[in-house]
Amino acid sequence: MIGIWNSKIETELANMKFIFQIEDLNELQLRVWSEPVPMVEIDETVIEGNHLFAKGHNKYAPGILTFDLYFEENSFTGKLDMMGQEIELIGEKGRGTALSEEFAALAEMIRKTDLSPRTDAEIKEEVDKLLSKMSLEDKIGQMSQCLSSNHSFGGEVESAPPEVLVAEGKAGSILGAFDLKRIYELQKIAVEQSPHKIPLFFNADIIHGFQTIFPVPLAWSCSWDMELIKDACSIAAKEATASGNTYNHGPMVDLTRDPRWGRVVEGAGEDPYLGAQIAKAQVEGFQGDSLFSDETLIACLKHFIGYGGTEGGRDYNTVDISEGTLRNFHLPAFQAGIEAGAGSVMNAFNIYQGVPVAGNSFLLRELLREELGFEGMLISDYGSVEEIQIHGAARDKREAAAMAINATMDIEMVTRAYADELPRLVEAGTIKEEQLNDAVRRILTYKYKIGIMDDPYRYIQPEKEAQLHFHPDHLEKSRELARKSVVMLKNNGVLPLKREQKVAVIGPFGASRDLLGPWQFSQYAYETISLLQGISAKGLDKSQLKYVQGCDVEADIENGIEEAIMAAKESDVIVLALGEHSDMSGEAASRTDITLPAVQMKLAEAVVATGKPVVLVLTNGRPLALNWFEQHTDAIVETWFLGSQAGHAIADVLFGDYNPSGKLTMSFPQNVGQVPVYYNHFKTGRPVTNATRDQKYISKYIDSPNDPLYPFGYGLSYSKFEYSNLHIDLPKMTRKEVLQASVTVTNTGHYAGEEIVQLYIQDLYGSTVRPVKELKNFRSIRLEPGQSQRVEFQISEQDLIYYTGNHRYEAELGEFKLYIGSNSVDVMEVAFELV
Numbered sequence: 001m002i003g004i005w006n007s008k009i010e011t012e013l014a015n016m017k018f019i020f021q022i023e024d025l026n027e028l029q030l031r032v033w034s035e036p037v038p039m040v041e042i043d044e045t046v047i048e049g050n051h052l053f054a055k056g057h058n059k060y061a062p063g064i065l066t067f068d069l070y071f072e073e074n075s076f077t078g079k080l081d082m083m084g085q086e087i088e089l090i091g092e093k094g095r096g097t098a099l100s101e102e103f104a105a106l107a108e109m110i111r112k113t114d115l116s117p118r119t120d121a122e123i124k125e126e127v128d129k130l131l132s133k134m135s136l137e138d139k140i141g142q143m144s145q146c147l148s149s150n151h152s153f154g155g156e157v158e159s160a161p162p163e164v165l166v167a168e169g170k171a172g173s174i175l176g177a178f179d180l181k182r183i184y185e186l187q188k189i190a191v192e193q194s195p196h197k198i199p200l201f202f203n204a205d206i207i208h209g210f211q212t213i214f215p216v217p218l219a220w221s222c223s224w225d226m227e228l229i230k231d232a233c234s235i236a237a238k239e240a241t242a243s244g245n246t247y248n249h250g251p252m253v254d255l256t257r258d259p260r261w262g263r264v265v266e267g268a269g270e271d272p273y274l275g276a277q278i279a280k281a282q283v284e285g286f287q288g289d290s291l292f293s294d295e296t297l298i299a300c301l302k303h304f305i306g307y308g309g310t311e312g313g314r315d316y317n318t319v320d321i322s323e324g325t326l327r328n329f330h331l332p333a334f335q336a337g338i339e340a341g342a343g344s345v346m347n348a349f350n351i352y353q354g355v356p357v358a359g360n361s362f363l364l365r366e367l368l369r370e371e372l373g374f375e376g377m378l379i380s381d382y383g384s385v386e387e388i389q390i391h392g393a394a395r396d397k398r399e400a401a402a403m404a405i406n407a408t409m410d411i412e413m414v415t416r417a418y419a420d421e422l423p424r425l426v427e428a429g430t431i432k433e434e435q436l437n438d439a440v441r442r443i444l445t446y447k448y449k450i451g452i453m454d455d456p457y458r459y460i461q462p463e464k465e466a467q468l469h470f471h472p473d474h475l476e477k478s479r480e481l482a483r484k485s486v487v488m489l490k491n492n493g494v495l496p497l498k499r500e501q502k503v504a505v506i507g508p509f510g511a512s513r514d515l516l517g518p519w520q521f522s523q524y525a526y527e528t529i530s531l532l533q534g535i536s537a538k539g540l541d542k543s544q545l546k547y548v549q550g551c552d553v554e555a556d557i558e559n560g561i562e563e564a565i566m567a568a569k570e571s572d573v574i575v576l577a578l579g580e581h582s583d584m585s586g587e588a589a590s591r592t593d594i595t596l597p598a599v600q601m602k603l604a605e606a607v608v609a610t611g612k613p614v615v616l617v618l619t620n621g622r623p624l625a626l627n628w629f630e631q632h633t634d635a636i637v638e639t640w641f642l643g644s645q646a647g648h649a650i651a652d653v654l655f656g657d658y659n660p661s662g663k664l665t666m667s668f669p670q671n672v673g674q675v676p677v678y679y680n681h682f683k684t685g686r687p688v689t690n691a692t693r694d695q696k697y698i699s700k701y702i703d704s705p706n707d708p709l710y711p712f713g714y715g716l717s718y719s720k721f722e723y724s725n726l727h728i729d730l731p732k733m734t735r736k737e738v739l740q741a742s743v744t745v746t747n748t749g750h751y752a753g754e755e756i757v758q759l760y761i762q763d764l765y766g767s768t769v770r771p772v773k774e775l776k777n778f779r780s781i782r783l784e785p786g787q788s789q790r791v792e793f794q795i796s797e798q799d800l801i802y803y804t805g806n807h808r809y810e811a812e813l814g815e816f817k818l819y820i821g822s823n824s825v826d827v828m829e830v831a832f833e834l835v
């Protein structure tokens with residue numbers, strides 16, 4: 001029974017397909033993958049002869065599943081008990097046909113062939129015409145979103161089934177319809193039965209790939225490679241639109257400083273400048289050159305704004321930040337995304353200055369719309385309109401709805417405060433119908449822009465699913481970005497591994513396919529390349545490669561440690577594969593302890609005690625506290641969650657077929673007590689310096705250094721890069737002048753390699769205090785061994801502007817320092833002045 005098997009069923013919720021993957025990894029192991037949404041987690045398997053019994057649970061809702069199957073040579077039969085409902089299963093060997101295959105012929109018939117985009121003027125005219133025919137209820141319908149089934153991924157929501165809401169024109173967009181058949185069914189109801197036959201948006205969280213999975217965003221941010229990030233988003237859009245999705249709930253562009261917060265995995269780290277570049281690249285990737293293309297998705301910048309400031313790193317917690325911090329740190333990524341043309345913005349769950357963002361007119365109406373000029377659709381995050389009341393900023397749901405609409409919130413995600421309350425608010429004159437008209441105008445405009453008003457089925461593209469999903473070229477791009485996302489944190493020379501060495505792969509991530517990370521729903525998860533597969537593919541023969549799991553991510557395995565020690569002793573080098581599973585980061589996955597789980601520490605201690613060289617390979621979704629490993633292992637390779645090709649990408653780096661160049665975008669603390677620790681902090685009145693380090697009344701800990709273990713911008717290579725001859729041409733520059741800074745970088749190592757040369761500036765004093773360093777530019781260069789290159793940067797007044805104590809954006813005269821180096825700590829410095 002070793003291999004892949006599949007079985008299809010029809011349930012009330014969806015057409016489903018199960019893939020059973022049975023592998024021999026020292027012992028038989030079963031994984032079950034479900035389509036369209038991967039939701040099965042197996043907890044227990046018993047295999048006897050041709051009989052397989054497995055018990056598991058639904059990842060997204062409480063409920064037990066059991067499989068009771070009997071296998072023949074090429075087929076199997078049996079029963080599935082899904083939350084009390086018994087279903088007959090008949091299956092066959094192999095992956096089987098795609099769920100949507102039956103649509104191929106139909107899709108060709110229902111789609112239009114000769115469609116051209118409308119001009120802005122035409123769209124405006126059509127929108128006004130349609131709007132004039134719509135009742136108040138029809139308008140509110142467009143402003144309401146519902147789930148694709150009665151099955152909820154988040155909190156339970158009370159509402160009529162989606163079929164009814166759509167038929168009555170009470171929903172204008174659908175969340176999470178991953179199945180092409182479901183998308184077709186609902187769109188058909190909308191265009192045949194709803195009052196104005198207005199097609200639906202299909203919204204989904206496509207964060208780092210759709211079927212081909214790319215590294216998690218925190219990982220890909222470490223590549224500092226805008227072109228590759230853009231390519232990844234454009235591939236995600238191609239794959240997702242083939243399956244009918246039109247409106248993305250991404251990119252997430254929150255600034256993140258606290259690794260306890262699970263959502264750091266979705267963002268680009270702690271730097272506003274880099275975050276802005278990455279936000280732009282993602283929007284350009286998802287939206288392409290035109291939203292009219294049937295291969296592009298509407299991008300939604302989330303979560304506006306300040307969510308990353310959540311106290312204690314606890315998700316959904318209070319945020320209390322100043323306007324200066326908001327504007328100088330949190331805003332730049334949103335601003336860049338808006339300038340890149342993002343069609344949508346989603347609010348954050350948190351409060352700002354005591355008012356929940358969902359109903360915060362200063363943030364949404366004044367800052368986002370009036371000041372930044374955002375004209376797209378503003379969507380509320382799941383439940384956040386009703387939560388205005390729960391926060392305690394509104395007396396009831398009606399007041400909450402009024403606050404949201406007054407703040408210009410266009411679409412309410414899933415909950416029904418708008419549907420229930422807006423009619424009476426308009427009747428009572430508390431809000432004006434014109435406010436709703438503005439919202440509906442924006443929504444309909446985008447429905448025209450993406451072409452669904454003229455061809456509602458144009459994104460139902462089963463033939464493209466078959467052609468594009470998990471395409472080899474997409475996998476190649478994923479591998480390329482994965483290699484670039486790896487950050488080597490330590491290497492005493494044990495890496496790269498040599499092909500003649502005997503390698504023991506030890507740890508819960510040695511053969512695991514849990515390398516995709518949170519926020520992905522790929523139906524190809526079972527084809528994820530594990531680390532063991534990646535290393536095997538390097539051509540080591542059987543006698544050279546041993547694998548022992550040692551322990552689970554959070555639990556012991558009987559004799560696991562003993563077996564690990566034996567394997568370690570018989571090998572030349574150990575690849576210790578440890579980390580966090582994918583549910584340990586992401587939404588609602590905050591941790592107070594950011595070390596590895598105790599059981600993995602026990603395994604690591606035992607393996608290190610053998611005295612063999614140990615290479616720690618980490619799979620995780622946040623910066624971890626790695627002090628012990630820094631002291632006791634020979635090399636540390638941070639791989640995050642690298643996606644579909646993870647194992648190949650990691651093996652490429654381990655064996656030196658690829659020279660790592662990734663640089664951290666979040667600082668790694670020495671211990672959780674330092675958190676939040678980030679490079680661009682303020683100085684304080686009593687800073688630690690070499691001179692003050694041993695004094696008492698200084699801003700420091702008595703039991704820990706202030707500095708992180710690995711700073712922002714840090715990452716090693718197999719090459720060695722040396723910096724020399726930092727020069728600036730204008731020690732005093734005026735507002736009109738442009739300063740040229742240059743430095744020589746030399747590869748003094750033995751490998752050709754890539755280096756990310758970083759430029760930082762410090763504004764020594766201002767009307768408000770300034771960070772000790774701020775990234776202002778960077779450049780990737782590639783150098784052969786022995787080769788040198790002069791790297792040049794330009795600084796203009798624009799680079800020195802910030803939101804000052806005078807409540808405006810300006811560069812203030814005075815002294816600055818300019819730093820260039822390999823990370824935020826190892827830099828050369830020179831002073832200059834703005835006069």
Ligand code: BGC
Pocket residue numbers: 154205249302381382587
């Ligand atoms: C998350 C959003 C996401 C939404 C829909 C919310 O709980 O905060 O980021 O887009 O769910 O899935």
